[in-house]
Amino acid sequence: MKSLEELITLNENLRKVVINKVIAKKTIIQRPGDIITKGYYVKKGLLRSYFIDEKGKEYTFLFAPEDWMISDIESSIYNTPGTLFIETLEDSEVVIIDRKAFQEMQSNSKSLNIELTKLLNRVATLQKRVIMLMSSSAIDRYNHFIETYPQLIHRVPKKMIASYLGITQETLSKIRSKQLKN
Amino acid sequence: MKSLEELITLNENLRKVVINKVIAKKTIIQRPGDIITKGYYVKKGLLRSYFIDEKGKEYTFLFAPEDWMISDIESSIYNTPGTLFIETLEDSEVVIIDRKAFQEMQSNSKSLNIELTKLLNRVATLQKRVIMLMSSSAIDRYNHFIETYPQLIHRVPKKMIASYLGITQETLSKIRSKQLKN
DNA sequence: CGTGGAGTTGAATACGATCAACACCGGTGG
DNA sequence: CCACCGGTGTTGATCGTATTCAACTCCACG
Numbered sequence: 001m002k003s004l005e006e007l008i009t010l011n012e013n014l015r016k017v018v019i020n021k022v023i024a025k026k027t028i029i030q031r032p033g034d035i036i037t038k039g040y041y042v043k044k045g046l047l048r049s050y051f052i053d054e055k056g057k058e059y060t061f062l063f064a065p066e067d068w069m070i071s072d073i074e075s076s077i078y079n080t081p082g083t084l085f086i087e088t089l090e091d092s093e094v095v096i097i098d099r100k101a102f103q104e105m106q107s108n109s110k111s112l113n114i115e116l117t118k119l120l121n122r123v124a125t126l127q128k129r130v131i132m133l134m135s136s137s138a139i140d141r142y143n144h145f146i147e148t149y150p151q152l153i154h155r156v157p158k159k160m161i162a163s164y165l166g167i168t169q170e171t172l173s174k175i176r177s178k179q180l181k182n
Numbered sequence: 183m184k185s186l187e188e189l190i191t192l193n194e195n196l197r198k199v200v201i202n203k204v205i206a207k208k209t210i211i212q213r214p215g216d217i218i219t220k221g222y223y224v225k226k227g228l229l230r231s232y233f234i235d236e237k238g239k240e241y242t243f244l245f246a247p248e249d250w251m252i253s254d255i256e257s258s259i260y261n262t263p264g265t266l267f268i269e270t271l272e273d274s275e276v277v278i279i280d281r282k283a284f285q286e287m288q289s290n291s292k293s294l295n296i297e298l299t300k301l302l303n304r305v306a307t308l309q310k311r312v313i314m315l316m317s318s319s320a321i322d323r324y325n326h327f328i329e330t331y332p333q334l335i336h337r338v339p340k341k342m343i344a345s346y347l348g349i350t351q352e353t354l355s356k357i358r359s360k361q362l363k364n
Numbered sequence: 365c366g367t368g369g370a371g372t373t374g375a376a377t378a379c380g381a382t383c384a385a386c387a388c389c390g391g392t393g394g
Numbered sequence: 395c396c397a398c399c400g401g402t403g404t405t406g407a408t409c410g411t412a413t414t415c416a417a418c419t420c421c422a423c424g
Contacts, residue, residue, distance in 0.1 A: 046337055050345065060346035063334055069300055089338060118251055119301050125244075126308035133315040134348040138380070152245055155228055156271060158403065163232065164242035166316040171380055173404050320412070340371065353412055355372050370420085377414070387404075394397085 019096045023088050030072065030086040037082045038096050039071035040064070045092025049084045053135050061130070063089075071097075074124045138167045142175050201278045205270050212254065212268040219264040220278050221253035222246070227274025231266045235317050243312070245271075253279075256306045320349045324357050 023029060025045075030037060032051070040047060047064040049072065061084055064070035075082040132141055142165060146153055153161070162172040205211060207227075212219060214233070222229060229246040231254065243266055246252035257264040314323055324347060328335055335343070344354040 046334075048338075048342065050342075058345050059348070060342050063331065063338060063342075063346065065331075065334065065337070073301075073304065089342075116298075116301075119255075119298075119305065122255065122305055123301065123308065126305065126312060130308060130311050130315065133312065149245065149247075152228075152247065155247070156230075156245060157401095159401095160230065160232075160242050160245075160271075163240050164245065166241070168381060169403070170382080170405085174380090177404075339369095341369095350413060351371070352373085352414080356412090359372075365424105367422105367424090369422090372419080373417085375414100375416085377412105379410105379412085381411090382409075383407085385405085387402105389402080390400100392397100392399085394395105 019098075021094055021096055023092050023094060025088050025090045025092070028085060028087045030082060030084070032081070032083050032085065034075075034082045035079075037072045037075040038098060039069060039073075039076060040086065041095040041097060042066055042068050042070065043093040043095060045094070046089040047086060047092060047094070048089050049086045051084050051131065057135070059131065059134050061127075074120060074127070077120055133166055138165065138171055139175055141165045141167075142172065201280075203276055203278055205274050205276060207270050207272045207274070210267060210269045212264060212266070214263070214265050214267065216257075216264045217261075219254045219257040220280060221251060221255075221258060222268065223277040223279060224248055224250050224252065225275040225277060227270060227272040227276070229268060229274060229276070230271050231268045233266050233313065239317070241313065241316050243309075256302065256309070259302055315348055320347065320353055321357055323347045323349070324354065 020043075023045075029040070029047075042064050044066060047068075047070050049061045049064075049070055050058055051061060052058050062070055070086060072082040072084040072086070074080070075084075132144060136144065142161075145161065145165060158172055158176075159169040162169040165172065202225075205227075211222070211229075224246050226248060229250075229252050231243040231246075231252055232240055233243060234240050244252055252268060254264040254266040254268070256262070257266075314326060318326065324343075327343065327347060340354055340358075341351040344351040347354065
């Protein structure tokens with residue numbers, strides 16, 4: 001991870017949109033549904049992002065100690081409502097990076113934007129996958145899979161689908177036979 | 183995901199490094215340890231990336247049907263040996279994207295490179311997290327955590343560590359008390 | 365102080381893995 | 395063209411790991 005100095009000195013335009021801030025511990029600085037999400041570079045202290053499922057269970061997504069970045073990255077860039085909480089666990093000093101900093105990224109070249117978009121899609125996909133693996137049962141993961149990739153069930157051997165879902169082919173087979181009974 | 187046409191027409195430099203290729207099904211086109219890894223844009227057919235753990239167990243990382251990209255992305259960009267297998271599941275037509283295409287990305291602005299690096303770190307972290315969640319027991323995940331973030335154990339409430347590892351705080355507590363006995 | 369959250373421990377339970385046996389093809393060679 | 399073989403998928407029995415529920419301790423904080 002690059003140093004703060006690099007981040008704020010290398011580009012004058014970027015400097016305009018970063019703000020230093022001290023935040024007391026146990027402060028929630030961003031909530032799901034927030035439209036304007038920001039990035040936080042941690043100079044000192046400790047931040048955490050997490051989400052809460054329908055049952056109220058809490059899942060930590062990332063810890064960000066000194067020199068880490070934390071943000072609800074897809075929301076920041078795609079300008080959609082956030083899905084994560086972000087809070088301070090300790091008294092912290094952070095550099096707040098506005099969405100404008102991301103927009104800065106997007107002006108130079110078209111092919112670059114395409115690569116960025118691919119990268120971001122990747123991040124989004126992986127984020128969802130982590131959330132699924134942490135919060136869902138085998139049955140829920142399977143149901144989510146057939147909703148998301150309905151075509152693939154017929155094109156891919158079931159044992160590979162099982163290995164994608166993180167379960168054994170036997171378990172997948174039993175799940176499928178139970179579903180048919182309903 | 184952007185269309186193939188956009189990808190290859192928008193940038194002439196990029197065009198120089200993409201190659202169309204037809205590959206028969208059940209062909210392994212990339213293996214762990216390969217130094218030169220490539221990106222594959224799927225025009226037709228179906229590809230899969232996967233890894234195999236020490237016990238020989240196989241974990242599917244991504245399916246890539248038509249219009250998807252698949253690659254061992256960190257390896258491509260950081261020029262390090264790959265960690266994933268990539269194979270065709272069906273007869274496929276792909277566009278091979280050379281690492282040069284990625285290097286194209288990296289010339290324009292310094293602040294942009296920093297953003298890209300952050301994104302890539304994020305992807306790498308998430309990839310490892312997915313692999314951990316799929317292939318490791320609670321104990322292994324905990325041990326990996328204390329190796330990777332030794333400072334955090336003392337700064338973060340254990341229940342949050344549990345929620346990061348995808349286990350309950352009770353299970354984490356039992357794991358920890360067992361470790362002390364050894 | 366004293367109260368509530370964090371952490372621990374134990375018992376009962378549930379979920380998925382493992383092991384094993386077998387049915388069902390799909391492809392290959394005779 | 396058919397018979398065989400190997401791999402995929404299914405099903406059942408058993409086992410192990412992690413969850414759930416509950417009770418209790420210990421601080422930290424108000």
